[in-house]
Amino acid sequence: MTTDLPTLGVGLGFRPPFLADLFRNRDGVDFLEITADHYLDVNGEKLRELDLLAEHFPLVPHGLDLSLGSAEGIDPRYLQSLARLVDRLKPPWWSEHIAFTRAGGISIGHLAPLPFSREAVDVVVRNVEVVQREISTPLILENITSPLIVPGSDMEEADFLTEVLDRTGCGLLCDVTNLYTNSVNHGQDLDHVLARWPWDRVVQLHLAGGHWDDGLLIDSHAHPVPSEVWAVLDRAVANAPVRGILLERDENLPPFKELLADLERAREAGRRSGRWN
Numbered sequence: 560m561t562t563d564l565p566t567l568g569v570g571l572g573f574r575p576p577f578l579a580d581l582f583r584n585r586d587g588v589d590f591l592e593i594t595a596d597h598y599l600d601v602n603g604e605k606l607r608e609l610d611l612l613a614e615h616f617p618l619v620p621h622g623l624d625l626s627l628g629s630a631e632g633i634d635p636r637y638l639q640s641l642a643r644l645v646d647r648l649k650p651p652w653w654s655e656h657i658a659f660t661r662a663g664g665i666s667i668g669h670l671a672p673l674p675f676s677r678e679a680v681d682v683v684v685r686n687v688e689v690v691q692r693e694i695s696t697p698l699i700l701e702n703i704t705s706p707l708i709v710p711g712s713d714m715e716e717a718d719f720l721t722e723v724l725d726r727t728g729c730g731l732l733c734d735v736t737n738l739y740t741n742s743v744n745h746g747q748d749l750d751h752v753l754a755r756w757p758w759d760r761v762v763q764l765h766l767a768g769g770h771w772d773d774g775l776l777i778d779s780h781a782h783p784v785p786s787e788v789w790a791v792l793d794r795a796v797a798n799a800p801v802r803g804i805l806l807e808r809d810e811n812l813p814p815f816k817e818l819l820a821d822l823e824r825a826r827e828a829g830r831r832s833g834r835w836n
């Protein structure tokens with residue numbers, strides 16, 4: 560299912576402050592990821608913004624609030640809104656997180672981690688099957704961070720992801736920053752994690768910079784990408800059939816040329832491994 564997807568190259572998570580710079584530097588940005596939730600059931604100005612972006616860049620919708628880890632199932636109205644957006648954009652793939660964001664029908668406002676357990680795999684697989692019946696465009700799933708391994712976990716993260724991907728047929732949106740962050744916060748040996756990671760399922764990578772807070776590494780998307788994460792990216796691109804690398808920057812926005820320099824570095828990493836020209 561993921562082997563015939565196109566190669567997009569290097570991209571940026573779209574944030575409205577980037578708009579003017581994006582159009583001035585169109586050659587440096589191959590695709591954009593848009594936060595799906597910002598464009599569900601919109602009209603007027605937001606719809607015009609979406610259409611303008613879609614005219615000039617390939618767009619990949621990235622969802623936040625599907626809550627694939629909710630045992631109560633998927634909100635059908637939210638899913639239908641998402642399906643309409645994906646249908647409008649006709650992207651090569653779209654993405655969501657392996658997380659839960661809703662409990663008792665209420666949005667909790669952040670991506671909460673799941674235990675790495677068979678029960679959690681079953682819930683995610685059941686929900687993804689519901690989603691795949693509504694949206695036939697390939698869905699790729701993103702690994703998230705957690706400050707600690709959630710109690711009830713009885714598998715390693717890599718094995719948990721592998722099982723979810725095998726049973727759903729989904730590709731992996733491998734966030735290399737999240738991978739690195741969890742290895743640090745969970746006290747795991749990075750080489751061990753990398754050796755078990757399901758690289759063959761990767762479609763796209765995420766890349767970002769975090770910060771230290773009270774002994775924990777936080778994936779805040781607010782700082783430059785650290786050298787340790789660039790090193791993981793190099794190994795990911797060497798190991799995985801990567802079709803796109805996307806830089807996420809949400810806060811503390813630097814001059815746009817710094818983001819372009821990061822994209823160029825990611826592009827070069829992809830070239831070195833023969834992922835694109």
Ligand SMILES: [Fe+2]
Pocket residue numbers: 701734765766807
């Ligand atoms: Fe990410």
